[in-house]
Amino acid sequence: MTSERSKKPLIQAARGEEPDRWPVWFMRQAGRYLPEYRAVRADVDFVTMCRRPDLAAEVTWQPLRRYDLDASIIFSDILIPCTAMGQELTFDKGHGPKLSAPVRTMADVKSLKRADANKDLGYVGDAISLTKTKLKPAQAMIGFAGAPFTVASYMIEGQGSKEFTEVKKLIFCDRPVITALLEKISEVTVDYLLMQVKAGADALMLFDTWAGQVSPAIYKELIFPSTNQILAQVKRASGVPVIYFPGQGSDRMYELSGCAADVISVDWRTRLSNAGKILKGVGLDVTLQGNLDPQALLAPEEELRSLVRAMKEEAKSAARAHIFNVGHGLLPHTPPESLSIVIDELRK
Amino acid sequence: MTSERSKKPLIQAARGEEPDRWPVWFMRQAGRYLPEYRAVRADVDFVTMCRRPDLAAEVTWQPLRRYDLDASIIFSDILIPCTAMGQELTFDKGHGPKLSAPVRTMADVKSLKRADANKDLGYVGDAISLTKTKLKPAQAMIGFAGAPFTVASYMIEGQGSKEFTEVKKLIFCDRPVITALLEKISEVTVDYLLMQVKAGADALMLFDTWAGQVSPAIYKELIFPSTNQILAQVKRASGVPVIYFPGQGSDRMYELSGCAADVISVDWRTRLSNAGKILKGVGLDVTLQGNLDPQALLAPEEELRSLVRAMKEEAKSAARAHIFNVGHGLLPHTPPESLSIVIDELRK
Numbered sequence: 295m296t297s298e299r300s301k302k303p304l305i306q307a308a309r310g311e312e313p314d315r316w317p318v319w320f321m322r323q324a325g326r327y328l329p330e331y332r333a334v335r336a337d338v339d340f341v342t343m344c345r346r347p348d349l350a351a352e353v354t355w356q357p358l359r360r361y362d363l364d365a366s367i368i369f370s371d372i373l374i375p376c377t378a379m380g381q382e383l384t385f386d387k388g389h390g391p392k393l394s395a396p397v398r399t400m401a402d403v404k405s406l407k408r409a410d411a412n413k414d415l416g417y418v419g420d421a422i423s424l425t426k427t428k429l430k431p432a433q434a435m436i437g438f439a440g441a442p443f444t445v446a447s448y449m450i451e452g453q454g455s456k457e458f459t460e461v462k463k464l465i466f467c468d469r470p471v472i473t474a475l476l477e478k479i480s481e482v483t484v485d486y487l488l489m490q491v492k493a494g495a496d497a498l499m500l501f502d503t504w505a506g507q508v509s510p511a512i513y514k515e516l517i518f519p520s521t522n523q524i525l526a527q528v529k530r531a532s533g534v535p536v537i538y539f540p541g542q543g544s545d546r547m548y549e550l551s552g553c554a555a556d557v558i559s560v561d562w563r564t565r566l567s568n569a570g571k572i573l574k575g576v577g578l579d580v581t582l583q584g585n586l587d588p589q590a591l592l593a594p595e596e597e598l599r600s601l602v603r604a605m606k607e608e609a610k611s612a613a614r615a616h617i618f619n620v621g622h623g624l625l626p627h628t629p630p631e632s633l634s635i636v637i638d639e640l641r642k
Numbered sequence: 643m644t645s646e647r648s649k650k651p652l653i654q655a656a657r658g659e660e661p662d663r664w665p666v667w668f669m670r671q672a673g674r675y676l677p678e679y680r681a682v683r684a685d686v687d688f689v690t691m692c693r694r695p696d697l698a699a700e701v702t703w704q705p706l707r708r709y710d711l712d713a714s715i716i717f718s719d720i721l722i723p724c725t726a727m728g729q730e731l732t733f734d735k736g737h738g739p740k741l742s743a744p745v746r747t748m749a750d751v752k753s754l755k756r757a758d759a760n761k762d763l764g765y766v767g768d769a770i771s772l773t774k775t776k777l778k779p780a781q782a783m784i785g786f787a788g789a790p791f792t793v794a795s796y797m798i799e800g801q802g803s804k805e806f807t808e809v810k811k812l813i814f815c816d817r818p819v820i821t822a823l824l825e826k827i828s829e830v831t832v833d834y835l836l837m838q839v840k841a842g843a844d845a846l847m848l849f850d851t852w853a854g855q856v857s858p859a860i861y862k863e864l865i866f867p868s869t870n871q872i873l874a875q876v877k878r879a880s881g882v883p884v885i886y887f888p889g890q891g892s893d894r895m896y897e898l899s900g901c902a903a904d905v906i907s908v909d910w911r912t913r914l915s916n917a918g919k920i921l922k923g924v925g926l927d928v929t930l931q932g933n934l935d936p937q938a939l940l941a942p943e944e945e946l947r948s949l950v951r952a953m954k955e956e957a958k959s960a961a962r963a964h965i966f967n968v969g970h971g972l973l974p975h976t977p978p979e980s981l982s983i984v985i986d987e988l989r990k
Contacts, residue, residue: 459973459975462937465937466937506890509938510912510913512935544911545893545913545916589806590810590814592811593815604859625805
């Protein structure tokens with residue numbers, strides 16, 4: 295397994311080795327911008343797509359049929375584990391995710407189920423195993439989960455939020471509740487990620503979309519420790535490289551001292567060169583991933599090529615290695631042909 | 643005028659002098675968290691409140707009656723100048739601002755009126771003059787405007803946005819349109835700010851709420867130049883200190899080389915100490931303003947006092963001087979008594 299992995303450019307780059315070629319993939323590469331995705335989605339709801347390994351594998355394969363990508367990330371959602379903890383997850387058209395029964399008291403936290411990753415979330419493992427049957431040997435299979443604070447924020451608010459008032463109330467007025475919730479999510483998350491490696495994941499990614507929603511001090515004392523414990527635990531237990539994405543994370547870079555991640559995924563607000571410098575400053579020699587603004591994929595071909603060239607140039611000296619990606623998930627209006635242009639320019 | 647100003651702690655700090663006391667004010671200190679504000683607002687719509695100097699002055703005074711503040715900021719909205727350029731501004735309950743007739747083509751830009759700040763926006767000047775009649779000599783009157791990119795974003799999208807797709811389309815596919823729009827807004831903004839100084843403003847603030855919505859490269863080549871031109875022009879022409887607030891601006895700090903602002907207002911995502919270091923690194927010796935998370939005002943008294951003490955400690959060595967403030971506007975659910983606690987702790 296290990297020697298197989300060592301031939302995959304994404305894994306090579308993640309480990310800080312010279313990759314056979316510049317690895318590239320796109321966050322949310324299986325998604326609504328692809329007509330073939332919309333065709334599958336027309337008949338089933340989002341959560342069912344995540345739960346049926348045949349459908350999850352199908353949409354995970356879709357971008358790989360179109361593009362010469364170095365990685366596949368299993369089609370799922372960071373809130374899927376919440377369903378195994380007792381909340382109901384729905385996606386209404388035009389709105390984001392909704393979770394039933396928001397968690398706001400210690401009693402709420404205690405009533406959450408201690409999910410059994412193998413039994414309750416085994417369908418994600420099945421989807422990974424099925425997806426792998428059609429991957430090329432050089433392609434890496436990425437498993438993932440939400441970081442505990444980001445998942446907790448949804449569980450507390452019951453949906454996405456602009457101000458995160460319920461979350462902040464717990465942070466400032468009832469700290470033990472959110473601490474207990476983070477712990478409970480962390481336990482499930484570790485099992486969940488290790489289950490994905492068992493099923494065939496070659497690398498793991500932890501999405502902390504809302505990492506930027508608290509002050510740096512709160513991030514450092516409350517959020518980073520639980521996040522980093524997961525990164526360290528799954529890395530030690532599985533041996534696969536781990537990628538951490540702190541969303542809106544420009545100044546989060548200062549707080550990552552001791553981070554166990556092999557790769558830091560950088561959002562498009564931050565210069566790769568600055569991220570690299572700050573991370574080195576706190577003692578981290580990591581690989582960087584990112585960070586084209588997904589909206590730049592709207593640009594005409596020549597403009598887009600020039601943006602990719604600039605990013606290649608910047609990435610060369612920003613860190614020990616680089617994985618090309620967008621700085622946030624692809625948007626539904628992304629022109630599919632733009633991905634081909636990016637990949638072509640990158641491989642030049 | 644100048645010697646009068648030099649006795650105001652906010653102005654002293656803004657100029658990098660030792661202030662008579664640690665200056666403090668709160669962004670959106672005239673707002674919905676105050677019952678007396680809601681009482682005024684119950685009878686008139688938001689735009690009318692901005693247009694009637696008696697009402698604008700009344701709500702501007704409200705926080706000054708309750709708290710021992712060092713500054714007053716005129717009650718208005720960054721989109722008020724858009725109304726003088728031909729767009730209609732409305733605030734629907736529970737939603738943010740809406741502007742009619744979104745600006746998306748060169749024809750749209752050309753059809754915008756070249757507003758006459760004195761004639762078309764004179765009511766803001768009148769509100770400032772009226773407000774000043776009841777300020778204490780040590781209290782500074784702050785005038786303000788939106789920075790051109792932030793105003794342009796609303797004018798293009800027609801409302802707030804999460805993805806700023808229409809803005810990004812112009813940036814990546816039709817650059818001359820947004821460039822022309824930024825120029826048109828800038829012209830009005832300079833006149834508008836200078837009119838406010840004539841009416842009595844002791845300092846000016848430029849709100850760039852959406853500064854973090856583009857990549858650093860785009861910010862540097864497209865957005866910062868127009869913003870900085872305004873800062874430099876109004877500072878030179880008026881002699882009053884200018885404050886610049888780049889929202890979600892952690893990594894914007896790297897791009898501010900040559901910035902004409904006397905004060906950089908820091909959002910709550912960024913450590914004051916990091917902001918200070920980065921700004922010094924690009925050659926800026928400025929005063930910092932900020933940056934308590936407005937949600938921290940939900941904290942119980944002892945927790946809140948401890949957060950203020952920590953910020954005082956950090957601010958001491960972060961920059962040449964510091965103006966205490968929140969890192970974003972106050973929210974409607976802010977407990978009014980929390981502001982008294984902050985001010986009391988700060989003055990200890």
